[in-house]
Amino acid sequence: MASQQARQFLDRMHENVWEGMDLTPRPPSAADDAEAERIIEDLLRRQAALVSSEELERLREGLYENEQRLRGMTVSKYENARTMQSLHKLADSLERAGRIAGWRVPERPLLGTLPTGRVNVITLLVPGTGEHLVLFESEFSGFTYLAAKAVAEVLPFRRTPDGGAAFELEPAKVRERLERHPESARRFGELVAAYLETGVPYNAPQYMQDRVRNTWAQMLCDSVQLFALGHEYGHILKGHLGRRRPAVWLGGPDLADPEELAWNNQEEIEADAQGLTLSIAAGQSRGHDVPIGFLGADFYFTMTHVIERAINVLRHGHENTSAEAGTHPPSVLRRMILRHVLSRHSTPQIEAAIGLGENMEQAVEMLWHDLRPRLLAAHRAGLRPLGQWQD
Ligand SMILES: [Zn+2]
Incomplete structure (x- = not known):
């Protein structure tokens, strides 16, 4: 688990960078709702041939409940809850694959996003600690x-x-x-x-x-x-x-x-x-x-x-x-x-x-x-x- 210190560091950095670049975070919009629905319906279509109609209905309910929960979550205004969830799912898959291959999987670094000006991922150090912060553009x-x-x-x-x-x-x-x-x-x-x-x-x-x-x-x-x-x-x-x-x-x-x-x-x-x-x-x-x-x-x-x-x-x-x-x-x-x-x-x-x-x-x-x-x-x-x- 990332430390509280790392989270606070990221929060302050978000403020500095967004303000310094004179950018405003994109507010949630109808496009986000459409995007969420598209992802869910697409997943359900892919599952349709594999599970019974009752199971499919339960899956649909679960996915929309999860979506509601994400909306209720207070992530910083600079982070989108769905993006954060998807980053952690990527990390889950990678860590699982690493453990199966027998590697010594490290503790999960603090994951986040930042307008870094480079279409990639950067690694920062939380000052005063050796803790890694892995940030996607x-x-x-x-x-x-x-x-x-x-x-x-x-x-x-x-x-x-x-x-x-x-x-x-x-x-x-x-x-x-x-x-x-x-x-x-x-x-x-x-x-x-x-x-x-x-x-x-x-x-x-x-x-x-x-x-x-x-x-x-x-x-x-x-x-x-x-x-x-x-x-x-x-x-x-x-x-x-x-x-x-x-x-x-x-x-x-x-x-x-x-x-x-x-x-x-x-x-x-x-x-x-x-x-x-x-x-x-x-x-x-x-x-x-x-x-x-x-x-x-x-x-x-x-x-x-x-x-x-x-x-x-x-x-x-x-x-x-x-x-x-x-x-x-x-x-x-x-x-x-x-x-x-x-x-x-x-x-x-x-x-x-x-x-x-x-x-x-x-x-x-x-x-x-x-x-x-x-x-x-x-x-x-x-x-x-x-x-x-x-x-
Ligand atoms: Zn590298």
Whole structure:
């Protein structure tokens, strides 16, 4: 259990950061209600074939009761109760998978969110203690879900004889679908633009999605988040100490300068490998197969790479992300190493998983190709990303 001291530290930091960035937390809205209902009804649809109608009814009641309870919970005004619950469920799955694999699972760090200006997760130290604070970018889960949904929109799929669906990520097929449905690329662009310009991905125009695509998008989103948190568990499991660096930007008048843990490249690579193993195992306990588990990790980097380039184009008018021209940006390098690590275990399933990641990269490049000129035009018209985004 996280200490009271850690919670108070996070509360004060929330106030400082939100105020310092001149941002106001998004108040609960009708969109949240619709989102909750969508999640519940989707889960029930997936269970419908597996349980009796009485059991399904009990499940429905339980889920809506839980939703009511979440609303009644007093989480800080800077945290959304449903997001917190979902972070803890991710942690439950990862810790269970770790224990089954025989690892010494650490005590759960304090989990939370913060507008960190980076589409990822950071680890801070609670001053005066060795306690870890693992913070997701405030809209990380919303962005991940909507990005997975937007990508699912551009992928063709075919029905399989067993009543399921197989997605076809071959570049030629994706290109063909994009030509027939240019609105699917536009949606992805609207999402990235809304996130960078307002900090809130849900400000992008919303749209309905068919059930097959949406189920797949949710699995992908789940896998991304398991990997993101699994990576942080990876650092802890590997006993990485990191380097303490001041995170002055998080401090404020009533808060001593907080410290962030910065990891070196070797530690990042080890945490990626450990996080991948952990997140794939955790995903399997949630009914996901190995390829989608791997795709979550691979897509995490693909998504980060797009955001990094988008911030640069919108802010500076060009996409150079690295100070040293010609070197790979970290997200691309980490994705390359991840595929390389996995390719050492050469099984048909793993080859399929890597192929999936490579095809997904190409599909997202097609979306980027469509988005880049739009961002450049917006930059020339004077539009800039929010100051919070770090390039
Ligand atoms: Zn790391």
